[in-house]
Amino acid sequence: MNSKRNFNVKVNKTEIVAAVLPMQKYWLPLSNLDLLLPAVDVGVLFCYLNPIIISEKINVEFSSMVKILKDSLAETLVSYYAFAGEIVENLAGEPEVLCNNSGVYFTEAFADVELKEINFYNPDESIEGKLVPKKKHGVLAVQVTQLKCGGIVVGCTFDHRVADAYSANLFLVSWSELAQSKPLSQLPSFRRSSLFPRRPGYYDDSVDGLYVPIKTLPPTKTATLNPNDQVTSRIYYVTGEKLGHLQSLANHDQKSTKSQRSKIESLSAFLWKTIACGVKETLSFKNFRFGIVVDGRTRLMSNRDNNQDKLLKGYFGNVLSIPFGEKKIEELKEKPLNWVANVVHEFLDIAKTREHFLGLIDWVEAHRPEPVVAKIYATEGDGPAVVVSSGQQFPAKKINFGWGEPAFGSYHFPWAGKSGYVMPMPSPKGNGDWIVYMHLLKWQIELIEASAAHVFEPVTANYLNLI
Known part of the structure; x- marks a missing residue:
């Protein structure tokens, strides 16, 4: 296994990316099915080869990639505004999303390792605390890491109480579509009425x-x-x-x-x-x-x-x-x-x-x-x-x-x-x-x-x- 056990990740910059359009602050209640989830964060990462290796026609520098990712993220957050908010407790002590466009913490980093050297088999050693960000604020955090070989890793961490994997997948696909200036193939729906309880309620x-x-x-x-x-x-x-x-x-x-x-x-x-x-x-x-x-x-x-x-x-x-x-x-x-x-x-x-x-x-x-x-x-x-x-x-x-x-x-x-x-x-x-x-x-x-x-x-x- 050609893997490099220890490598360092240096954070170069962290900034907040908010939705590109101004938004009115409001509360988004969690559905009854959201309330089944504990306060846990889920990470996801995508690893890309150096674009020049893929095709000589794609010659994108890291700074340009970061700009594309940030600009398209700001655009995506207009539709996925819950990801730009914060979780707060309501008067009943239940979590709710405050949609206030406080934004997403976006980190740029460099790892002194090549993509082929990363030991994916042991993510505790190679991914945890290195390539997927720890979410300290808000609902979503993003980290883009440049590798020694010119490849990059895009890592995200989201609050499971707000989104399941299906929802996170919708967001990721939309983000990549807008990065390529394509129309969204699926618009998200935040219509909680789809999951309202019945009156009277009944369960087996x-x-x-x-x-x-x-x-x-x-x-x-x-x-x-x-x-x-x-x-x-x-x-x-x-x-x-x-x-x-x-x-x-x-x-x-x-x-x-x-x-x-x-x-x-x-x-x-x-x-x-x-x-x-x-x-x-x-x-x-x-x-x-x-x-x-x-x-x-x-x-x-x-x-x-x-x-x-x-x-x-x-x-x-x-x-x-x-x-x-x-x-x-x-x-x-x-x-x-x-x-x-x-x-x-x-x-x-x-x-x-x-x-x-x-x-x-x-x-x-x-x-x-x-x-x-x-x-x-x-x-x-x-x-x-x-x-x-x-x-x-x-x-x-x-x-x-x-x-x-x-x-x-x-x-x-x-x-x-x-x-x-x-x-x-x-x-x-x-x-x-x-x-x-x-x-x-x-x-x-x-x-x-x-x-x-x-x-x-x-x-x-x-x-x-x-x-």
Whole structure:
């Protein structure tokens, strides 16, 4: 692996980029589904080769690239004004967005490393605190880093309470379109009425099994941190061939093509079983929770109201649910992969309906202003928990600011929780491979690398065709 372990990043300049048009200050309430999210930040980065390497016709200096990025960001914030605001508490103690155009902190930096030397496999070492900015103010922060080879990295950090990955993707695509003076392919919608609760509200008992008011949870125990309880981030790739093989194993005994297990279900089942198989009997916990994030936009589309469906397609905010399953570790060890895949399919089915999301909105309304949390994250002492969030819509190839497609892109989500987080997304190669970002406990990563290295292979410069 031709990677340079330690490199320095020097910040040259930080300034505030505000929307190019003056805007009237006003409050944007968070929707009931936004209120399900804790105060966590999500990072994303895109890495570009030196434009001259891509084409002799593109001869853009770093200062020109920065100007293009800043000017087009100021233009994009006119449509995505929530990203230029601040989160403040309302009188009920709930977070809201104050749309005051206070702007986005925009940092220019230089890293004494070449793109091919960056160790993407270990983002804790190469990305964290270096290429993706820490957000200190506002809702969004941006950092543009020039590399020694003339390549650049565009890193962003956004507040998850304001936007999910789908919304962040809309923003990133719009930003790159305006950088190339193209019309926006999708306008964002901030119409909260799309997610208003019903009167009277109604929700199924299954929602009580997925979410819980924070005040009902037992107090967190303060325990000495075991080195194996430390969290570690890794980025792997899984070949299309391996994904196909896992899918065929997961579909063993499936007689109907209609009930075929998807690639995300198959990979999730494999991951659940792999970690369970490595859990030692000496550990105190017996159960293992596993969840998958479901985007509700397509579920809420009625196919009857075209205007409403258009608004949902561009809806900016969180429209997520996290159904999960809980099984005994011994059972996960003993049963075949297709049995585990069936369990995954069954718990996902709960969240695949319009009624589930309408019920979830009503459930939050019934508990407001009490803060709530996804139950899978409330696992103190109950055993491990892992959440998979599909990044299949990750728009890497579309994020072209005028100097070519990214050579690499990934989410970066090193949150402080003990629950693991996994984000698969398409490889920039466009060949059916997946890039898989993992943020798991150290012992879980070690298990995966010991027994599933044939599936999860480290992302290297060689794999990305950088050398």
